[in-house]
Amino acid sequence: MKITSRLTSTHIVYLVVLLTVIAGTILVAAAGRSFFSAGNISSILTGTSVLGFIAIGQTLVILVGSLDLSVPYVVSLSSLLAAGIMANQPANILPGVLVALAVAAVIGLINGLVVSGLKVHGFVATLGTGLIISGYLATNYKGSSGQAPLSFRLVGATGLGPVPISTLIMLACAAVVLLVLDRTRLGHSMYAVGGDINVARMSGIRTSTPIIAAHIICSVLAGMAGLLLAARLGVGSPTIGSQGGYDLLSIAAVVLGGTLLAGGKGSLVGTLGGVLIFAMIDNIMSVLQINPFLKDVVRGIVIVAAVAVYAGRRVVSRTARFDDTPQETVSTRQEVGA
Amino acid sequence: MSTLTPDRKAELRRDRSPRKDRLLRGMRTPGGAVFILLLALLAAVIFVNPSFGEPGSLIRFIGRTAPIAIAAIGQYFVIVSGEFDLSMGSVVTAQVIIAGNLIGQDDAKVLPVLLLMLVFGALIGLINGLVTTLLKIPSFIVTLGMMLALLGLVLYWTGGAATGNPADTFRQIGRGGIENIPVLEILPYPVLILLAIAAGAFWLMRRPYGRTLIAVGDNARAAALTGARVWWIRTRAFILSSLAATVAGIILVGYAGVHPSVGRGYEFTAITAVVLGGVVLGGGRGWVLSAAAGAFALEMLFTLLNFAGVASTWRDTVQGIIIVAAVAAGARTWERRRRGASSATHDKQTPIAQPPAVGTNEGGK
Numbered sequence: 001m002k003i004t005s006r007l008t009s010t011h012i013v014y015l016v017v018l019l020t021v022i023a024g025t026i027l028v029a030a031a032g033r034s035f036f037s038a039g040n041i042s043s044i045l046t047g048t049s050v051l052g053f054i055a056i057g058q059t060l061v062i063l064v065g066s067l068d069l070s071v072p073y074v075v076s077l078s079s080l081l082a083a084g085i086m087a088n089q090p091a092n093i094l095p096g097v098l099v100a101l102a103v104a105a106v107i108g109l110i111n112g113l114v115v116s117g118l119k120v121h122g123f124v125a126t127l128g129t130g131l132i133i134s135g136y137l138a139t140n141y142k143g144s145s146g147q148a149p150l151s152f153r154l155v156g157a158t159g160l161g162p163v164p165i166s167t168l169i170m171l172a173c174a175a176v177v178l179l180v181l182d183r184t185r186l187g188h189s190m191y192a193v194g195g196d197i198n199v200a201r202m203s204g205i206r207t208s209t210p211i212i213a214a215h216i217i218c219s220v221l222a223g224m225a226g227l228l229l230a231a232r233l234g235v236g237s238p239t240i241g242s243q244g245g246y247d248l249l250s251i252a253a254v255v256l257g258g259t260l261l262a263g264g265k266g267s268l269v270g271t272l273g274g275v276l277i278f279a280m281i282d283n284i285m286s287v288l289q290i291n292p293f294l295k296d297v298v299r300g301i302v303i304v305a306a307v308a309v310y311a312g313r314r315v316v317s318r319t320a321r322f323d324d325t326p327q328e329t330v331s332t333r334q335e336v337g338a
Numbered sequence: 339m340s341t342l343t344p345d346r347k348a349e350l351r352r353d354r355s356p357r358k359d360r361l362l363r364g365m366r367t368p369g370g371a372v373f374i375l376l377l378a379l380l381a382a383v384i385f386v387n388p389s390f391g392e393p394g395s396l397i398r399f400i401g402r403t404a405p406i407a408i409a410a411i412g413q414y415f416v417i418v419s420g421e422f423d424l425s426m427g428s429v430v431t432a433q434v435i436i437a438g439n440l441i442g443q444d445d446a447k448v449l450p451v452l453l454l455m456l457v458f459g460a461l462i463g464l465i466n467g468l469v470t471t472l473l474k475i476p477s478f479i480v481t482l483g484m485m486l487a488l489l490g491l492v493l494y495w496t497g498g499a500a501t502g503n504p505a506d507t508f509r510q511i512g513r514g515g516i517e518n519i520p521v522l523e524i525l526p527y528p529v530l531i532l533l534a535i536a537a538g539a540f541w542l543m544r545r546p547y548g549r550t551l552i553a554v555g556d557n558a559r560a561a562a563l564t565g566a567r568v569w570w571i572r573t574r575a576f577i578l579s580s581l582a583a584t585v586a587g588i589i590l591v592g593y594a595g596v597h598p599s600v601g602r603g604y605e606f607t608a609i610t611a612v613v614l615g616g617v618v619l620g621g622g623r624g625w626v627l628s629a630a631a632g633a634f635a636l637e638m639l640f641t642l643l644n645f646a647g648v649a650s651t652w653r654d655t656v657q658g659i660i661i662v663a664a665v666a667a668g669a670r671t672w673e674r675r676r677r678g679a680s681s682a683t684h685d686k687q688t689p690i691a692q693p694p695a696v697g698t699n700e701g702g703k
Contacts, residue, residue: 118666121619127606128662135655248424248482261476293498296490304483307475 009258009266013273016306020277024284031288040283042162047279049166051249052272053225055257056174057218058250059271060181064214065194065263066115066122070130071222071250072241074104077133078226083146083236090149101223107133108219112212134242141238148234156231166228173221178268186213194263222246252303253278277306368616368668369628375664376631379638386645394523399641400634401515401526402593405586407633408532409604410611411539412582414629415575417612420555420621421470421477423579425484426608429462430601432492433587438502438596439495448508455584462488463580467573477576485605493598502596512592528589532630535585539626548626551575555621610657611636614664636660 021035028035054071061068078100085096107129114125158165181187189210192200201207225246230236251261256274259266281302285295354360364370384391390399409426416423433455440451466484470477515526542548554561554571562568587601594600609619615632617624639660640653648656 114662114666118662119669120662120665123609123619124613124661124665127610128658128665131654131658131661135652135658138651138654139649248485252479252482255476255479261478291494293490293494296486297494298490300483300485300487300490303486304469304475304480307479308469308473 010270010273012309013256013258013270013277016309017273017276017280020280020284024280027284028287033287035284038162040287042159042164044276044279044283045162045167046164047282048272048275049164049170050225050228050244051246051253051278052167052170052275053173053221053228054218054246054250055253055271055275056170056177056268057214057221059254059257059259059266059268060177060190060214061122061218062251062254062259062261063181063194063263063266064190064211065197066126066211066215067251068111068126068215068218068222069123069247070107070111070126070133071218071225072244072246073130073133073137074107074219074222075226075229075241075244075246076137076236076238077107078104078223079230079233079240080137080141080145080236080238082227083148083230083234086146086148086152088147088149090151093149093152096152097227100227101220104219104223104226105216108216109212111219112208112215115215116208116211130247137238144233144235144237146230146236148230153231153234156228166231169224169228173224174268174272177217181268186210190214191264194265196264249278256303256306274306277302368664369625370616371667372615372628372631372635372664376635376638379635379642383638383642383645386642390641390645393521397522397525397529399637400532401528403634403637404526404528404532405589405593406604406607406611406637407630408535408582408589409586409608410615410629410633411535411626412579412586413605413608413612414539414615414617414624414626415551415578416477417609417617417619418555418621418624418626419551419572419575420558421572421575422481422609423466423576424478424481424605425462425466425488426481426579426583427601427604427606428485428488428492429459429580429583430587430590430604431598432462432488433459433584434591434594434596434600435492435496435502435598437504437508437588437591440502441504441508442502443505445505445507448505452508452588455588456581459580459584460577463577464573466580467576468569470576471569471572481605496598498598504591504596509592509595512589514592528592531585531589535582536627536630543626547571547574552622555623557622607636608633610661614661616668618668 025035028040034040054075058068058071081103082096082100085099086092111122111126111129114120114129115122118125120128155165155169160168181190186209189200189205190213192203192205193207193210197207222241226236226241229240233240253274254266254271255261256277257267257270257272258274259270278299281298282295285298290298355363365374389395409430413423413426436455436458437451440454441447462484466477466481469475469480511527511531513526515524515529517524519525543551550561550566550571553564554566554568558568561571583601583604586604590600611633612624612629613619613632614635615624615628615630617629617632636657639656643653643656644650
């Protein structure tokens with residue numbers, strides 16, 4: 001009991017990662033393959049990169065007490081813009097990347113302004129902007145379009161040993177964001193605003209700045225994920241984001257990583273663990289050739305079960321607005337009342 | 339306060355504003371404004387296409403919108419208690435496919451399978467609710483997991499393809515109606531089902547359960563301290579939500595037939611409708627009939643866009659703009675109400691007790 005109470009949720013996440021590695025080793029070995037072969041490790045890490053980008057941004061947005069459901073459409077839009085501008089000309093790579101990221105940043109800015117300025121719940125605000133982009137995509141693009149030049153496609157295809165370049169870029173982004181969260185005023189304000197926006201305001205924090213910043217970073221990272229997908233596919237696609245279900249999966253990865261959905265508590269390192277768990281489970285199921293529909297069943301159960309592992313410890317319910325005592329007292333009172 | 343008890347009802351009646359004032363005040367809340375929005379949209383649609391105003395085509399529109407309105411009513415219970423139900427769309431799909439596969443062309447199987455579907459729906463809600471409340475996992479995650487797992491199971495069962503075609507008597511629930519009615523020509527069954535469910539939901543929200551549900555959504559801890567069994571109240575909300583999804587699925591079998599894509603995205607449409615109806619995400623505020631009106635306003639908006647010749651691909655964009663605008667307007671109003679500005683400045687204040695006599699500090703006798 002002493003040991004478990006000293007464990008933070010991040011530790012537990014990595015215990016679950018370890019558990020998944022052990023299970024993966026056994027299951028994959030039973031199928032006559034090696035879990036630790038260079039090819040397999042590379043494919044797991046490749047699986048982490050796209051969701052990783054989005055989940056890093058989603059962590060920030062959830063930390064400030066908002067949500068971002070518009071990411072899949074930002075991913076699609078950025079892949080289309082980049083591939084469209086590049087049009088197979090290596091000289092156009094830089095403009096393509098810059099335009100895609102700038103548009104993503106503007107979308108994030110709008111999200112942030114709507115959430116912080118108009119006081120619209122992040123769920124509704126980003127569902128709304130997502131729908132707006134989705135209508136634009138459906139009207140203007142009938143299918144894949146654009147063409148990424150070979151030198152840009154190499155980003156999605158090459159690696160240092162078993163580690164793909166895309167994963168390295170993702171980890172570099174994570175390191176920068178981690179630095180911002182832990183070392184800068186902006187990062188601390190994000191935690192403060194997510195914990196209690198009124199207390200944060202009364203403490204002299206400009207509450208809109210961290211919310212807007214989190215949304216911009218999240219959208220830009222979603223734009224990076226779109227660029228990566230454009231590099232992998234060689235074209236831009238209007239459905240690539242919504243097909244991946246990145247909105248809900250990234251939120252699940254963040255919560256899996258021990259971040260509170262209500263905001264204010266959580267860690268980026270935990271999120272990366274959550275992404276790694278998803279990638280490994282996907283990989284194990286692919287190696288075992290499980291029916292694609294059953295994969296979703298396993299994913300659904302794993303999400304709930306993994307969150308259940310520490311849900312009993314970090315008992316702060318989502319809507320508790322006046323929470324100042326541990327929930328345990330409430331639950332005992334409830335039993336008395338019942 | 340013993341003086342109040344003999345004719346307390348008369349006192350309450352005296353202290354209440356007149357019905358007209360209360361109605362006007364209700365219309366100023368987001369939950370009331372949605373009805374005005376609905377009427378405005380209806381007027382606009384009739385302006386663009388006068389034949390839409392005929393009773394026959396209006397009642398068909400209501401019938402078409404019934405499943406989404408029923409889903410919105412179900413989602414309302416969960417949202418007002420401070421939770422989310424993302425599994426709704428998967429429940430609709432699952433029920434549609436169960437109906438298609440189990441009923442077949444056998445009329446005798448209609449009733450047992452109908453019962454099985456309702457039990458199955460209640461079971462899904464029970465699981466969602468118990469996992470959320472007892473294991474203390476955010477409902478967003480629980481119902482997201484349920485959404486993935488349920489859809490995966492159903493598609494695995496059917497191999498991902500459309501199968502089965504239930505007996506015509508079953509499809510009549512969604513498509514048929516009472517015919518030969520004087521003005522309306524036909525009264526579709528979905529309209530009757532919607533009316534029954536709306537009346538039931540309205541009644542339920544005035545019962546102690548409904549009042550406690552809103553209290554739990556507003557402040558779960560305070561509700562627990564007053565003796566409410568929060569876990570069981572929320573669990574029942576999840577059961578109601580899944581049952582509503584089941585009914586929506588039953589109606590959709592008649593309209594859309596059996597296909598794994600029926601019900602896709604229903605959870606977000608239902609949440610959009612509920613939010614458009616002025617219900618606050620996070621719980622504790624909103625009216626159940628406004629949620630249904632939100633569904634109608636949404637569908638009416640799409641009808642308007644259709645008649646106005648807007649390409650259907652822009653539907654999403656307009657939907658997005660509308661919900662952000664509606665919720666932004668709503669956030670303002672609720673905020674003002676919470677500060678008390680609207681009721682303090684606009685309502686006539688009627689003193690309940692006499693003011694204290696001069697020279698004493700005892701009042702209210």
